[in-house]
Amino acid sequence: MIHWQLAQVMRFIRNMLPVFVILLSNLYMIFGAGLDTITVSQLMSDPETVTSNDGAFKLGFFSPANTTNRYVGVWYLTESNVIWVANRDRPLEDSSGVVTISNDRNLVVLNGKKQVVWSSNVSNIESNSTVQLQNTGNLVLLDSLTGKTIWESFKEPSDTFLPNMIISSNQVTRKKDRVTSWKNPSDPAVGIFSTSLDRLNVPEVFVWNQTQPYWRSGPWNGQVFIGLPRMYTSAYLNGFSVAREDDGTVSIAYSLPNHSFFGTIALSSEGRLVYSSWMNRRQVGKRVIYYSNCDIYGFCGAYGSCDPDKVPICRCLRGFEPKNREEWDKQNWTSGCVRKETLRCERSEASTGDGFEKLQMSKVPDFALQSSVSVDTCRTECLNKCSCTAYAYDAGIGCMSWRGELIDIVRFSSGGLDLYIRQAPSEFKGGRNMTSIIVVTVIVGAFLFATCAYFLWRWTSKRSARTERSPSLVLSIRETHPENRIAGLSGELEQVKIQDVPVFNFENIATSTNHFNLANKLGEGGFGSVYEGELKNGQKVAVKRLSRASRQGTEEFINEVTVISKLQHRNLVRLLGCCIEGGERMLIFEYMPNKSLDFYLFDPAKKSVLDWQKRFNIIEGVSRGLLYLHRDSRLRIIHRDLKPSNILLDAALNPKISDFGMAKIFGGSEDEANTRRVVGTYGYMSPEYAMQGLFSEKSDVFSYGVFLLEIVSGRKNSSFGNQEESLSLLGYAWKLWNEGEIESLIDPEIFNQENVEQILRCIHIGLLCVQELAKERPTMATVLSMLNSEIVNFPPPRQPAFIQRHTELQGESSHRSHESNSINSVTVTNVDGR
Template identity: 55%
Template sequence: MKPITNTILSILLLLCFLFEFSSSSDTITSTRFLKDSESILSNRGFFELGFFSPPNSTERFVGIWDKRVPVPTVFWVANRDKPLNNKSGVFAVSDDGNLVVLDENYRILWNSNVSNAVVNSTARLLDSGNLVLQDSVSGTIIWESFKDPSDKFLPMMKFITNSITNEKVQIVSWKTPSDPSSGNFSFGIDPLTIPEVIIWKNSRPYWRSGPWDGQVFIGIPDMNTDYLYGGNLVIENKTYSLSIANSNEAQLFFYYLNPNGILVENQWNIEDQKWVVAWSAPETECDVYGACGAFGVCDSQRTPICSCLRGFRPENEEEWNRGNWRSGCVRNSRLECEKKNISVEMGKDQDGFLKLEMVKVPDSAGWIVASENDCRVQCLSNCSCSAYAYKTGIGCMIWRGDLIDIQQFKNGGADIYVRVPYSEIAYESGISKDMKVVIIASVVTGTFILICSIYCLWKRKRERERQTKTKFLMNNGDDMKHDKVNQVKLQELPLFDFEKLATATNHFHFNNKLGQGGFGPVYKGKLVDGQEIAVKRLSKTSGQGLEEFTNEVMVISKLQHRNLVQLFGCCVDGEERMLVYEYMPNGSLDSMVFDSTKAKVLDWQKRFNVIEGIARGLLYLHRDSRLKIIHRDLKASNILLDRDLNPKISDFGTARIFYGGNEAQARTTKVVGTYGYMSPEYVLNGQFSEKSDVFSFGVLLLETISGRKNTSFYENEDALSLLGFAWKLWRENNLVALIDQTIFELHYEAEIVRCIHVGLLCVQELAKDRPNITTILSMLHNEITDLPMPKQPGFSSNQIEIHTEGCEQNHVGTCSTNMITITSFDGR
């Protein structure tokens, strides 16, 4: 019996040991720590804690990730600013009761830093994703990861700001998708008089939600009470706490502050098995804090997006006209109370208010106890009060000094009343005092005949211009008469006088010549008002210039985007045909990137900005403009750089419009474009689509990164073209060799190599394999983390052969290569 008894006791002891181990599978104690390659799971297996390496990195971190989804998503990182260099790290509870991350020499890289920690405390991973450190005896929570978050915000977490103790619970972005260290952006509650949530960039506001009205943040359009899954802001004893409850546990979601400062709501799509973006901010340029400066209002639906409030004008007219609106606006005239230097009495010539409807109210709102009527009175009685608003749930808001970060909404927001002098009120309402009525009546009577005369002269001039344009269009191809492109109202395009353009260019002097293209010469000019322009003048010997002129006027006359060159107007005078554009002081991309001296100005950040800008311009042409447009001649010389090196796509002479909503591609018997940038299906078969532009974009991307032309490879090279060279380096896993040494920096290497990868995807031989421009932008911004493997680029192994299918055949059955136009157009 004794051996049997001993066996039973052994089994019971083993079971007790196994029970103790399994019961602590979500727990770390002073005797049970984690080594690299080990992990713990929350009770129901929702979350896992262990060691990991970010993408494209060998450094090791302690983190928490969700086990319910197949996509690796790290929600919290312990030692984000002090990585481990190898796999010998340890995560443990130290002797003083704090959580610590130790390296192989037992040096502390991170600790929970709790002053009231107790000996023999226990750390436990909860099913909410929260790691808590608690007193093993009382169960009191001493520290929790939810109060020391990384870059993500999970349901059941709370953003907290205590304006007395300065306690802050905020999320901070990663530096890059491969580097979890603290980035430039943070997100949390700003404890103003009326609280808001803010994204800061290096401690300066980058985006703001607008004030909290008890249910929603009024600066977020279309926000309703169901927003944020029942988000609620509680204010108690100077402590502000924002929480987000998740009543539906099956719906997985989180908020994420990415390295570019974008706050994203991600939801798990069960069908597609991936995270999808449900909401993000900022979304437009107008969402960025103070986009239009003081007393400016931003409207993303208008061009330009910034305008001054009524009664105000740009402080710096020159900068404002160049699209730099940060200097903001100033009053047209002083307030009445400032003139008198006292608070004005009710009645005569007092200041008043102009109403601005449905806007994101300005930053730094003050709050006073007042009814809606008293709100106006109190603001008017204080000369420092520049505006007021009354919003249910908030009450009376007033602003002193400059009004910053106003945004126009289509709906929602609030109405704000901006203080202006009496003269602006009289102008706005059309009502004035008796004396002013007499003066205005006298002036109107005295100028009526003059106005009528000017109007008649103007009308006659416009009629002559209309007849000139109509005659021009009728004389340039009967096939244009029935084309849908007539939907573009050419009459709205300004017509320049030949004499004015001749004067502006010093009579087309050689010293003002910027370059020469297939259309003709391009000249720099300056109008009498100081506006700098670039004038493309159709050469009388140009073979395709007249057709390109007509096409470009029709295509670009209604396009407006920050990454497209702006067409100011045209000139049709006798045999003269000219296009007038905005002037680009930094010329074309090829004049910069292919010049060893000038290329040094374009560091990697500037080159990435150029690449991204070109992509955004293409996105507008392919998807966002009212007409789908294929450029067909995208190349480095057609990318112009403004004063700030922002790229603008130019030269729409060969562009084509797709009118059908489902039209994906077209075919032509007349192939026009530039060798080295044209896609294989276009060169060989005359087929073009948005994927043709994607191919050209890929060539541009690789040229911009390498500083070398696609067609600059000769007998001494290992490859026939830049595409072939890039493909060779890809197969050798040596893409770093492609990077222009003037931009190479080790901490940018992964980002640059990723962009080369995107470029190779764009230049794949088959159009169906290439991504569209929307996907390309997501790839460039790391929104798509796992890139597909590229296939062999077009024109990377054999010389280009022009097949007869791609050209018009002449009577003897041969194909003329003259149908391929090789243009050289220096930037304006």
């Protein structure tokens, strides 16, 4: 009986199998659009969608804002993030459209009348094809038998550049891929702006306004586009690569650090490149990559230089004057500039009469010619060719030179290259005289120099002998008007006695630095330069030499000697001695082979050296150093200029706080002091200090909080522009904190699930340290306990300072700081306390 029933069941299944097959086929036809493929036997009708396997991308019908027209496109997560559009120039007027594979095996979009409004338009497709929406957002037409790609949307991009998409240009065929803007936010039709890879001998990204250049990135040097300084400091611009193939094809692509991140670069209908980023499929930012008038191609015309931080922003290069003075005065600068005096080689005279002026931190001009010669040969070749108007050198590119007009030069506050502009002899101090005059001058000068050197040697020897016999060093400084810095060592004298500080002989220090040779120069700060030296006993030292030309620094010099000579801690830089002879004032420090923290932290090519454990070690070391200054040393000291460039790294990347020129010593009962002379670096100053001149331990805590957020994010507090909807790193961090997206702040170089908890703890501490009110900030003792998990329950942070006032403070600055990656980068700004 059981066998008979089983036989009946099997017979029923065999009879019903065709019905099941037909039913499943129909269900696939109905619901198949929810999968990642379309086959010849199905179509996708409005409003159905096809979804990528990972669910991130969708192919479907959409209507832009302010219109009922229907388009077929691919978007990321939501229809507000459309990355590709099929029927850009032929919209559907109703919801009767379908997407299917046509009889000629192309992917097509049909309107309600079954007319083709868009096609992949590939000829001679030999076998059946299928369409797949891949996890990269690429829509591909595949050969059903071989799986070979017949057509792909990545090769016909709309307005968006995606990770793993390749944009190519060919030097031989002149064929190039272009990303094209929408006509306007409501119309995806091809607009007037496009972007492509051009100048293929030294590749650059260009944005074109129809056929005219609108913006360019500057040349690619193997790591960054040197005309885009934010690539040095912005993690979201990492991951780019440029490749060159044997057939003349040059291509650009970019990748993401891990699957948690996603980013797109879209060309807006206004001609701006906009970077949008997501983390764990939640949007964390939208940033305009360029935004000032200086970014507009040739805004200041030929031989004009554009500086967004100057007023007016356009100036003629040295040796040039406006071509049309009337238009220039009206701030219509496109007419550019002309040379005041013809070059010597243009007058058929010896070309060696011309020279070069160095323009630092510049976006080099367009139309560079490249050659693989040394920097010295680069200069010589340019000088020997009358048509050469400028040259620049980059280790990743080689020698770049320019012929004819120089256009689209921009000055940066950081990054860029040194550009050498050819100048007529008259533009240099003293000009060029006749050979006979030069010879006489050299002979007389040599005689006078030798005479002076002899007497100076005799005087120095006697003075050194007296100095070395002295048990202490007595410095004399002149007291001036309280609003000014001390400018000399004569006049009314106040003696400052510094004990227990070894005094070095000037001649020995000069010898140790190879007479302050440029090859020994480590960096340059606000009061002078720092040189690497080696004493007679083989010990390496760093020599901080106060500039004789500086009207600043004497007070800071004395202050630094006074303060640091009394401090001993493993996380503070050690002062070995000083030197004062004649007009020379120098400090001799222990040598730090790994320079300063900012040398690594803000350089995309170097920041990988600092993994999370190294960064946390630096955070903890700086914390202990500050705690020692505030509580554990025999003096209570407020540093007042804590920032990454003042954190030096030894051979093992251990941190040492440096530069105590701004430091203040507190008495035993003092907790707060007031000054009319506010010094330090904007972006790191606490609000009560910057606005009222009040400083305390909590002033350093605020600076430490900024430093902490910078080391976690890998971004400078000052690296944000108004286009990023945050005036500073503090504002950006606060925005992410409130939106529950604080993980997006983490530098991708250190993002790891194993470290996230500790990193988030540091971010929380950083936000507590930068709160508006000093009394709400923790002490350094509390910070250390938090870092070491001795305190578990943290209070919620309040809104940081300067979210609204950051721009105002920068506007009050008496001068702009230019920080360098050096052993003693110093930035001093004077503000009257209010």
